[in-house]
Amino acid sequence: MVARIATGKSIHGVLHYNEQKVQEGKAELILASRFLQSPADLTFQQKLRRFRRLQEMAPRVKTNVLHISLNFHPTEQLTDIQYSQIAASYMQRIGFGEQPYLVYRHHDAGHPHLHLVTTNITRDGKRINTHNIGREKSEQARKAIEQEFGLLPAQGNAIVAALPRSLDQLEKVWYGQEETRQGIARVVHTILKHFNVTSLPELNVVLRQYNITADQGSANSLMHRRKGLVYSILGQDGQKAGVPLKASSLPGRPTLAKLEKQFSYNRQHRPFLCNVLRTHVTQALHQADRDGPPAFLQHLNRAGIQVLFRESARGQVYGATFLDYRNRAVINGRELGKAYGARQLLARLSRSQQGEGVVGTPRTGEITPAIKPRGVAPTSRGILPPATQPENVIRELLEARQEPAYLPAALKRKKRKRKKRYQTL
Incomplete structure (x- = not known):
């Protein structure tokens, strides 16, 4: 079992989140402790008033909400009664057994989990101290409950042991x-x-x-100023889904400070990687000079290289990034040299265009990068990483925004055909 505790200032917001899940059929209220009515008979306003009456007794306390999640292994499919007993035991052990609380069973993830909602204001208006509650009380409660109910222990090493040993084994995450x-x-x-x-x-x-995606927060946020970092899952629309996780909570602690050390180490190997990539891009450009812009992308894709042109909101191209699956590197075009920047590349490809029409329609089955995210189905164009399909290659570097083709509109216009001149014999 894994327990996570979040404190907040809005009991209305926490209740609304869980009740919305209930309305969507993704959760159900299985326990209402120290409420007069049964869970099925309680209205939203009755739940809200029960907590607010206590909070009004200590108006100076602003952080007065606890939102706890208890997460179980996918194989631990228990009954509502068993989950309720576990929740009650947990709340008693962390010092909230005498508080009113609600227990929701959620079904919106790949594992069973409960959400517990309560307040830290007691009936006599005193505040229950939650400082270090995770380390001092929750951890001990978790271990005791695992033994009491025979649950699988929450060991970080268990997650590490399940990590794929190679990039070929890595599959995409689906929320x-x-x-x-x-x-x-x-x-x-x-x-x-x-x-x-x-x-x-x-x-x-x-x-x-x-x-x-990894996120530092907005430039003026407290998280950004303190060099914090969170990781989130992206939904099918490319937007963040679910609750982000702090880098420090993951195995290996991939925090920004640790990443910066690895970035510094990786720079030592860039010259070799740049030379290899530069050779492929140069060959692709020569191919495009002979056969037109589509050959540029086809040559790179056969070498396991994806090119991403970055565009501004106005549609202006301002950068190019190469994702080399075979040599496993992400390199900005400017790193290869001035001639490999986005504008220079597009200018050269524009000169090589000979009326082919929309750029980026490779012949069937030709493109098969050396490494690809698993879980991508074969298509009529070969087995591709998710962004190497011709209609999806141009996208923002940091935004999962789909674009209709490889190249900007400037390179998609057909050139006017010249009239053929016939010599009179």
Whole structure:
């Protein structure tokens, strides 16, 4: 069992979150401790008033909400009575047994888990101290409950043991199909082990191929100023899904400070990787000079290289990044030299265009990068990483925004055909 405790200031928000899950059929209220009515008879307002009456007795206490999740192994499919007993035992052990609390059983993830809602204001208006409650009380309660109910112990090593041993074994994360921490851990661990990246944006280029993103927060946020980092799963729409996890909570603690050390180490190997990539890009450009822009992308894809052109909100191209699956590196075009920047590449490809129409329609079965995220079905164009399909290659470096083709619109216009001149004999 894994227990997570979050404190907050809005009991309405926490209740609304859980009640919304109930309305969507993704959760159910299985226990209402120290409420006058049964769970089925309680209305939203009755639940809210019960907590607010206590909170009003200590108006100076702003952080007065606890939102706890108890997470179980996927094989631990227990009854509602058993889950209720576990929740009651846990609340008693952390000092909240005399408080009113609600227990919701959620079904929106790949593992059984409970959400517990309560307040830390007692009936006499005193505040229950929650400082270090995780380390001082929750951890001991978890271990005791695991023994009492015969649950699988929450060991970080169990997650590490389940990590894929090679990049070939790595599969994409799909929100709700597995435990969030385990899914993020296996992707982040494997990518950091196998890919040469030298910055957080470069890391995100690879992570997004597996539906994961790392985020420092906005520039003015407290998390950004304190060099914090969280990881999130991306849904099918490319937006963050579920609750983000702190880097420090994952196996190996892939925090920003630790990543920066690895980035520094990876830079030592960049010259060799740049030389290899530069050779492939140069060959692809020569191919494009002869056969037109589509040959540029086809040559790179056959070498296991994906090119991503970064565009501004106005559609202006301002950068190019190469994702080399075979040599496992993410490299900005400018690193290869001035001639390999986005504008220079597009200018050369534009000159080589000979009226082929929309760029990026390879022949069937030709493109098969050496490494690809597992779980991608074969298509009529071969087996591709999720972003190497011709209609999806141009996207923002940090945004999972789908684009209709490989190249910007400037290179998609057909050139006017010249009239043929016939010589009179």
